[in-house]
Amino acid sequence: MKRATAALPRPRPGPSPEVDTMSTQADHGHELSPVQSWVLTWARDIEIARRPDLSTRYAHAKTNLEHEDPAIAEETLRELSALLDEARPRLL
Template sequence: MSTQADHGRELVPRPEHTPEALRAALAVVDPGRLGEMQAMKDEAFAKAVEWQSLSPVQSWVLTWARDIEIARRPDLSARHARAKGNLEDEDPVTAREALRELSAVLDEAMKAVRG
């Protein structure tokens, strides 16, 4: 499978919500974040043991599923990058619009993975 895709097309299929599937998808769409993913996974599992709750692990899965959803879809990825790039704009209107757009992208990705 090519990692080059037309605008709006998916780079990889949406992964299942398992650590292995999420890691495999991230390795294709954003391999530079694999270390970050592992560190967050270790922290989530440690908190799960400490808290005697699966909620930290569930949060980890949803966070990475959301981030992978953005990275695997060029349309969302482009919107995400533009919004992040404009968050610190000197023009407050541009910065506010960037914040709204970033929130919209994150919401759309979360809805897709919870779907």
């Protein structure tokens, strides 16, 4: 029996220009924090894409962020913040 799976975005092959620049800076003695930040953001975005519940909530929140009703926009911002916290990678 086949299971339905959500289509996940395919990562681009090779480093992106941002990663290439950050890695060059790290090689020259600069901090690694931009690379670490990018990796955590990438992992969070993958987690959102991987989970249909988060993906649906994220799409809904993005459409309501600039709602004409300030109360709805504020609630959407709280929901988006909670969603991003939930999708944040868990580090050991």
